[in-house]
Structure formats: structure tokens, C-alpha cells
Amino acid sequence: MTTVDLIWFNAGGGHRAAALALEQAIHDQGLPWRVRKVNLMQVLDPLGYFRRITGMEPEDIYNRRLATGFTLGLAQELKLLQGMIRWTHALMVQRLALHWRTTRPDLVVSLIPNFNRALHDSLALAAPGVPFVTVLTDMADHPPHFWIEPDLAQHLVCGTAYAYAQAMDAGCSPDRVHRSSGMILRPEFYAQAPIARTEERQRVGLDAATPTGLVLFGGTGSRAMKGIAARLPKTPLILMCGRNEALAAELRALPAQAPRVVVGFTTEVARWMRLADFFIGKPGPGSLSEAVHQGLPVIVTRNAWTMPQERWNTEWVREHGLGVVRRSLRSINAAVDDITRNLPEYQARVRRIENRAVFEVPRILAKILEQTRQPARAASRVPVLGLVESSSEHREMAAADRPAISEYPALLRGCPSKAVSKIPKLGRAKRKERNLVAPSIVTKKW
Incomplete structure (x- = not known):
């Protein structure tokens, strides 16, 4: 059975609500998928260290701002958050890659902003060939590095013409940008007595x-x-x-x-x-x-x-x-x-406004899965612009950037080695993959 992971967190209620609505819509359409809702914060901090130290969940800080109405300055705080995400990118990729190897999804769907590069890069390393989709739960992107990451092989589902135009203007591949008619609403908003x-x-x-x-x-x-x-x-x-x-x-x-x-x-x-x-x-x-x-x-x-x-x-x-x-x-x-x-x-x-997104998105996801599984795409199934056989020249370029831990080329660059725990040894099948290089990961700086 096809396993689909829906990534959400509790910063505001919209991401969780979208995950629940999408899960219900997939079930109602009779798609033969096993849907798992994955709370990103629980994957990144499974032992709850943040809560032990602070007495609250990471999202609680944001949610309390919303509850008090004191949202002045959130634009500056967003930049600070994104800087912290960049600084910890390598560690997040490491943790997420281990998660993907353990759980083995067939499709990963992100319903959250800011973390899509880490989600994409970790999935590309741990599960080559598994498509990565970001469904915008905002009507518009807030670039850079909020929803849209144009240099990645990231499928995007945009609920407004404006967000779609943002993705195209940013240089996203047209075959990876999909249009829905609005935001995902819970199915009960449609089936009303x-x-x-x-x-x-x-x-x-x-x-x-x-x-x-x-x-x-x-x-x-x-x-x-x-x-x-x-x-x-x-x-x-x-x-x-x-x-x-x-x-x-x-x-x-x-x-x-x-x-x-x-x-x-x-x-x-x-x-x-x-x-x-x-x-x-x-x-x-x-x-x-x-x-x-x-x-x-x-x-x-x-x-x-x-x-x-x-x-x-x-x-x-x-x-x-x-x-x-x-x-x-x-x-x-x-x-x-x-x-x-x-x-x-x-x-x-x-x-005059008609929104059928909750019914459209499962069909978009099914189409992405179908295209990924077509034999014609077998040579380019990894969502990082495709894996290519590494020439000697490319291997030299990669080696120049590669730290001691070969399983995570370049993604750990800039991260103190003492902060990175030892990664389990690769099996024989994984060792064979070392002759393949994901160029957009190895060479891209952001």
C-alpha cells in the first residue's frame, strides 16, 4: 500500500487543520493510501528537550503572540527564525534522513513553511525517488525561503493565481507547479445538511x-x-x-x-x-x-x-x-x-468564489505519484533535479565540499563536527549508491 506522510506542526491552527482535512478527503475519495500525519517538531525533538528546558512547546511562543494579539514585529522574528533554520540545517537534515530511512514513505507532503529545504534535502538523501510536495496553506508566498524554494525539485500546490505566478516568476519548473482553486477546507464545509x-x-x-x-x-x-x-x-x-x-x-x-x-x-x-x-x-x-x-x-x-x-x-x-x-x-x-x-x-x-481545493489536492497528489512511477522517469526519480553518474570532475568538486561524514555531502558544511552525532554505517546496497551524486545538493549554497 502507498504510504503518504502529511507534515504539519502546531504554529497556528491552520497547518494541522489542513492535514486533517486532506487526510479525510483522501479517505473519502477511496484512494488506496496509508496516510500518516507527521508532527515535524516531534521528529526533530522526539525526547521533548525544548519542553523540558522551557516548559513549553516551540510553537507555543508563536501561538501566545496570536492569542494576545501582539503580532507587531513578527516580520523581524521571521527573519531570525529563518536564520536559525539555516544555521541548524545540517543537523535537521541528519535527523530527518534517519526518520525517512526508518519510516519509508512513498510520498511526502509538507503543509508547513520555512522547513521545506530541510525536508526536501533529507528525503532526497534518505529515499531517492520519493516525490516531495509542498501544499501552500497561505494564499501567497513571503520570499525568500518561506514556501517556495525554486532551486529544488519541489512540487508546489498553489491555491491562488498570485501564488502560482510567484512560483513561476521565481523560476520553478512548470511541470512541478500545480494550481488548486483555494485553500484546503475541512470536508464538513461542503457536506452540510x-x-x-x-x-x-x-x-x-x-x-x-x-x-x-x-x-x-x-x-x-x-x-x-x-x-x-x-x-x-x-x-x-x-x-x-x-x-x-x-x-x-x-x-x-x-x-x-x-x-x-x-x-x-x-x-x-x-x-x-x-x-x-x-x-x-x-x-x-x-x-x-x-x-x-x-x-x-x-x-x-x-x-x-x-x-x-x-x-x-x-x-x-x-x-x-x-x-x-x-x-x-x-x-x-x-x-x-x-x-x-x-x-x-x-x-x-x-x-462567485468557488473553492474545491480539498477535493482537487488528492487528485494532484495521485497524478504526481503516477508520473513518478512511470518507467520513462526511472532515470530521474530523485527530487533533486535527478541523480547523475558522477564523473571524475564532478567527484572532485563534491570532494572539495564534503566533510568527514560521507553520507551527508555538503549538507553538513558549516556545522561544527562535534555537534553531529555518528551516523549508522551504510549497508551494502547503500554503499553502492556512493557513485551517485545529487548535484543540486552538493553544489548549492543558500
């Missing part, structure tokens, strides 16, 4: 006739929701707090003239969206796509606090006329007035 909307709104305490806003800032909420609720005392609201119980309690305590529903953690986000008329939140690719798919015009902000990888999403909103983009939530009243006065026009434009 009819509801008596008026009766259901009345049942939960909302007014059936007054336009109602749904406020959502990811799976942990945000303190920005308090400011929104305080500024909109006369607007019916559904306030989605996720796992942030403290925020939910504070919102319930706020005075309001209009009916409100404060919702904690729930698996029924799609249902709550169907009870609303418009969306208020940050321009995250997941919640934004979910709202539009459910027919909700959106109110979002773009300013210095907006995460760099999400800023283009506001251009998408403007380009398609899907809602209102403001610089600050201080003008939320004017934005709500705009949406409610022109609600039918906004709703009509929102309905």
Missing part, C-alpha cells in the same frame, strides 16, 4: 432579522475581540473564542444592547458561520476562506500588526470586492455600516 436558519438563530438567542457578525481570530481567539465587542454594543455578534476560556469569560461580562453568543471550543465552526451574515477577523488564509465559502462578506484589517504572510490576503479581498479592509479596528463601526448597507451586493460577489 439544510438548517432552518431563522429558527436556529432564535434558538441560540440571536435576532432573526438583524444582520449578525461572526468574530473569529483563529483557534485561540485574540484580545482584539474585546475591543470589537466594546465598539459594537448595538450589533448582534457571535464571538468565537476557541480554547481561550479566559477571553470567553471576559466577553460574556461585557455589557451589550444587542444579543450576543460567546462560543468556546467547538467543532461546528461551519454551522456557526451559517448563522451569521458577515465576518470580522484577521486576514488569515483559513478563517478568511471558510467565511467566504460560507457566503460571508468580510471585515479585516491591514497594518503593521498584520502578519507578513497574510498581508496579500487583504489585496485578494479588495480585488474581488469581498468585503472591507481597514487600517484599524477603531473604525469598525463604519466598516459594519458599509457591509450591512450593501449586504446583498457583497454577498453576490462572495458567492
Whole structure:
């Protein structure tokens, strides 16, 4: 049976949600695959040293920033993170390569940014011939080295025309860039039973006739929701707090003239969206796509606090006329007035957006697997622009860069030798591969 690994981590909820949705879609389509969800952080730190030292998971730092709404400066922190990833690249490749050798996947699908070079390089070394695919869970790339790595044999699945154009402009091979119609949403956003909307709104305490806003800032909420609720005392609201119980309690305590529903953690986000008329939140690719798919015009902000990888999403909103983009939530009243006065026009434009990505991506992956297995590609099955027989000239070039550990040519360059643990000896079959060189790994500096 074909084994497909979906790579995710917990920085924000979108990567895990995409992995779960893709796993479900693969199952629903009856593909004969064994799907494994692989948490990258658990592979890189299986004994939890980071948590033992700090008392938290690596992703918790980022998630706490989201929960507090203090996202100013994340662009600079991203550069710092990427620098650390480059510095530890060789060690990550070593750890990941050992993981691939043990688990032997047939296809690796990354649903995360920043780590794709390490994932690709380790897979190319440990499992030549296994294709590597990156499915963007953002609407746009934030180059360099965020989602797109144009010098690698990385298949890309892009959910917007803009991301597709970014990949092509970066020089990616056209046969490795694939287009889907949007972000991956959970299948339950498509298989929805009819509801008596008026009766259901009345049942939960909302007014059936007054336009109602749904406020959502990811799976942990945000303190920005308090400011929104305080500024909109006369607007019916559904306030989605996720796992942030403290925020939910504070919102319930706020005075309001209009009916409100404060919702904690729930698996029924799609249902709550169907009870609303418009969306208020940050321009995250997941919640934004979910709202539009459910027919909700959106109110979002773009300013210095907006995460760099999400800023283009506001251009998408403007380009398609899907809602209102403001610089600050201080003008939320004017934005709500705009949406409610022109609600039918906004709703009509929102309905024109069709997103079937969760059904398209499994077919794209199946096609990549089929092409990889074709006999005509047997000579170039390694996702590093193909393995080539090493000429004496090329072997000399490789040897100049190769450190003492021959199993990892050039990837360990720049890494202190004491920091690299001894790698298990190769078996006879692996030793035969030493006459093959992956040139894009050996010679490329980044």
C-alpha cells in the first residue's frame, strides 16, 4: 500500500487543520493510501528537550503572540527564525534522513513553511525517488525561503493565481507547479445538511432579522475581540473564542444592547458561520476562506500588526470586492455600516468564489505519484533535479565540499563536527549508491 506522510506542526491552527482535512478527503475519495500525519517538531525533538528546558512547546511562543494579539514585529522574528533554520540545517537534515530511512514513505507532503529545504534535502538523501510536495496553506508566498524554494525539485500546490505566478516568476519548473482553486477546507464545509436558519438563530438567542457578525481570530481567539465587542454594543455578534476560556469569560461580562453568543471550543465552526451574515477577523488564509465559502462578506484589517504572510490576503479581498479592509479596528463601526448597507451586493460577489481545493489536492497528489512511477522517469526519480553518474570532475568538486561524514555531502558544511552525532554505517546496497551524486545538493549554497 502507498504510504503518504502529511507534515504539519502546531504554529497556528491552520497547518494541522489542513492535514486533517486532506487526510479525510483522501479517505473519502477511496484512494488506496496509508496516510500518516507527521508532527515535524516531534521528529526533530522526539525526547521533548525544548519542553523540558522551557516548559513549553516551540510553537507555543508563536501561538501566545496570536492569542494576545501582539503580532507587531513578527516580520523581524521571521527573519531570525529563518536564520536559525539555516544555521541548524545540517543537523535537521541528519535527523530527518534517519526518520525517512526508518519510516519509508512513498510520498511526502509538507503543509508547513520555512522547513521545506530541510525536508526536501533529507528525503532526497534518505529515499531517492520519493516525490516531495509542498501544499501552500497561505494564499501567497513571503520570499525568500518561506514556501517556495525554486532551486529544488519541489512540487508546489498553489491555491491562488498570485501564488502560482510567484512560483513561476521565481523560476520553478512548470511541470512541478500545480494550481488548486483555494485553500484546503475541512470536508464538513461542503457536506452540510439544510438548517432552518431563522429558527436556529432564535434558538441560540440571536435576532432573526438583524444582520449578525461572526468574530473569529483563529483557534485561540485574540484580545482584539474585546475591543470589537466594546465598539459594537448595538450589533448582534457571535464571538468565537476557541480554547481561550479566559477571553470567553471576559466577553460574556461585557455589557451589550444587542444579543450576543460567546462560543468556546467547538467543532461546528461551519454551522456557526451559517448563522451569521458577515465576518470580522484577521486576514488569515483559513478563517478568511471558510467565511467566504460560507457566503460571508468580510471585515479585516491591514497594518503593521498584520502578519507578513497574510498581508496579500487583504489585496485578494479588495480585488474581488469581498468585503472591507481597514487600517484599524477603531473604525469598525463604519466598516459594519458599509457591509450591512450593501449586504446583498457583497454577498453576490462572495458567492462567485468557488473553492474545491480539498477535493482537487488528492487528485494532484495521485497524478504526481503516477508520473513518478512511470518507467520513462526511472532515470530521474530523485527530487533533486535527478541523480547523475558522477564523473571524475564532478567527484572532485563534491570532494572539495564534503566533510568527514560521507553520507551527508555538503549538507553538513558549516556545522561544527562535534555537534553531529555518528551516523549508522551504510549497508551494502547503500554503499553502492556512493557513485551517485545529487548535484543540486552538493553544489548549492543558500
